[in-house]
Each structure stands twice: as C-alpha cells, then as structure tokens.
Amino acid sequence: MPLLLNIDTATEHASVCLSKDGHVLGMIESTEQKNHASFVQPAIRQLMADAGYPLQQLDAVAATSGPGSYTGLRVGMASAKGICYALDKPLILIHTxxxxxxxxxxxxxxxxxxxxxxxxxxxxxxxxxxxxxxxxxxxxxxxxxxxxxxxxxxxxxxxxxxxxxxxxxxxxxxxxxxxxxxxSDVQHHAGDLAARALKAYESRLFADLAYSEPLYVKEFFNPQPKL
Structure with a gap:
C-alpha cells in the first residue's frame, strides 16, 4: 500500500494530494496560477501535518511532467525532485x-x-x-x-x-x-495524478532524478525588449 505525494502545478489549477494505495487521504488546491511557487511548499507541509505522516514515510513522489505552464512545470518538478533527493525516494512523472x-x-x-x-x-x-x-x-x-x-x-x-x-x-x-x-467541464486535480502514479509505482516506472526534465513540447520564447 504505497504512500505517495502527488504534485500538480502544470496548469492554472494547482493541487497537491497524499494518497495511500490510490485512495486520496487529503488534498489542497489553488487557482492562483501566478502564485504556484508560493503555494506548493506550504501546501505540502500542511498536507502531511494534517494527515499525520512525516515525509520520510513516503514511498515515492509524483508530479505532472508537462506540457503546461513553463513556470508551473519547473515549480512542480523542482519540488518533487528536491524531496526525492533529500529522502532518497523514487520520482514518478506523468504527462499532464x-x-x-x-x-x-x-x-x-x-x-x-x-x-x-x-x-x-x-x-x-x-x-x-x-x-x-x-x-x-x-x-x-x-x-x-x-x-x-x-x-x-x-x-x-x-x-x-x-x-x-x-x-x-x-x-x-x-x-x-x-x-x-x-x-467536458471536468477539472483534473492531484487525485487524478494519484491514480496514474499508483499504476506507475506498481510497474516500477520511475524517472531519472538527475536527468529528467519537464516536457515543454515547444521551446520557451521570451521576447527581448527593444533598446
């Protein structure tokens, strides 16, 4: 019964959830796309505290890998990678x-x-x-x-x-x-990521912590202001 932390910041609707054997134990959501970076870490701390689990008990961390918001993808993957590196946990990446x-x-x-x-x-x-x-x-x-x-x-x-x-x-x-x-008006959330992450975990489909990157699909374009 794997305990998974699921992080989705790929679109305007961000959420994190904790799942055990595919069942959602708790979830926190945000619709403020420009604040995904400030949302994720506090939300993870609150989520784990509310559920009564320390991060060390996680079996893996899952994140949406893209495509989606360039900034959002980097925020989510950096958070997931950081936890995995620190705690020596496997990383699961699922396409948005x-x-x-x-x-x-x-x-x-x-x-x-x-x-x-x-x-x-x-x-x-x-x-x-x-x-x-x-x-x-x-x-x-x-x-x-x-x-x-x-x-x-x-x-x-x-x-x-x-x-x-x-x-x-x-x-x-x-x-x-x-x-x-x-x-369909159905809005996805980290609970849906949890369902896909469980299948990946059971199949041992883990991402490479060192070399995995967001799936941007197309290159980021940042127009330079005219001088």
Whole structure:
C-alpha cells in the first residue's frame, strides 16, 4: 500500500494530494496560477501535518511532467525532485494530458468506453497543448502543440466520438460543431495524478532524478525588449 505525494502545478489549477494505495487521504488546491511557487511548499507541509505522516514515510513522489505552464512545470518538478533527493525516494512523472484524461474517464457522467479523450491546454492565441487517449488511457497520440482552426480533428471526428476537456476546449467549442465532438467541464486535480502514479509505482516506472526534465513540447520564447 504505497504512500505517495502527488504534485500538480502544470496548469492554472494547482493541487497537491497524499494518497495511500490510490485512495486520496487529503488534498489542497489553488487557482492562483501566478502564485504556484508560493503555494506548493506550504501546501505540502500542511498536507502531511494534517494527515499525520512525516515525509520520510513516503514511498515515492509524483508530479505532472508537462506540457503546461513553463513556470508551473519547473515549480512542480523542482519540488518533487528536491524531496526525492533529500529522502532518497523514487520520482514518478506523468504527462499532464494523461492526468486530465484520467479525470474525464473517471468522473464525466456522459463518458462511454467507445469514446476517445482529447485534453486541451490553452497555450495562448489559437494554440493548444494536446494529446489523445482511449478509454483505457492508452496513448493514441502523444503530447504535442497544435493550432486550432475549423478543420481541427475533422478526420478523427468523422470516425469517433471525442470528449474534449481542459482550458483549451472553449477555443475548439466555438468553431467545431460536429455532433461527435463532446465537451467536458471536468477539472483534473492531484487525485487524478494519484491514480496514474499508483499504476506507475506498481510497474516500477520511475524517472531519472538527475536527468529528467519537464516536457515543454515547444521551446520557451521570451521576447527581448527593444533598446
């Protein structure tokens, strides 16, 4: 019955949770994206104190690896790595869209096993970070960046019913009217990460502490001010 600390700061909705054998013992959430860095460490301390467990009793630490907010990904992974290094615990990294898909499959009332799940993370303008999963959460398309337009997913929607979720779904909802396109308001959280992390732990799928990095999908661009 592994005790896992789960950290998700990849999107505008941040959360940390403590889980034992996949069951959530406690969770703390924040919707203040600009404050993820100041949220994580105090939240972890409060979470562990409330649950009555010292960090030393953790069996592993899990974090969403991306894609998502560049700053948020660095905050989450740095926190997870720091704890793992200090306590000699294994690190588990799960792609953000997989965690989002877990939320839809487990909590969307209208979801059917024949559907596909397509999480969409807003990446500004008409761009999104996305991936595609089936009902068993096997990866159909890996995480990637995409530009949304009227023809997006048209071939796929001619063959399958697809449930779109995440902050980028509103971009698609405004321009795609195919009846096979469904839109879910289900918000993922660290409890969904816990479910995926348990499977990774049981399969001993641990990340390399020294060399693992966030999955940014595309390079960070920081425009330099004109002199």
């Amino acid at each position: 869209p997989e965690v989002m898909a877990q939320a839809v499959v487990s909590r969307e009332p209208l979801f059917d096993p024949s559907f596909l799940v397509c999480p969409l993370i807003d990446a500004r303008r008409m761009e999104v970070f996305t991936a595609l999963y089936n009902a068993s959460l096997s990866e159909v398309q890996p995480p990637h960046a995409a530009i949304i337009d009227e023809s997006s997913f048209s071939e796929l929607l001619n063959e399958k019913t697809v449930v779109f979720s995440g902050s980028g779904r509103t971009k698609l909802k405004g321009i795609v009217s195919a009846p096979s396109a469904l839109f």
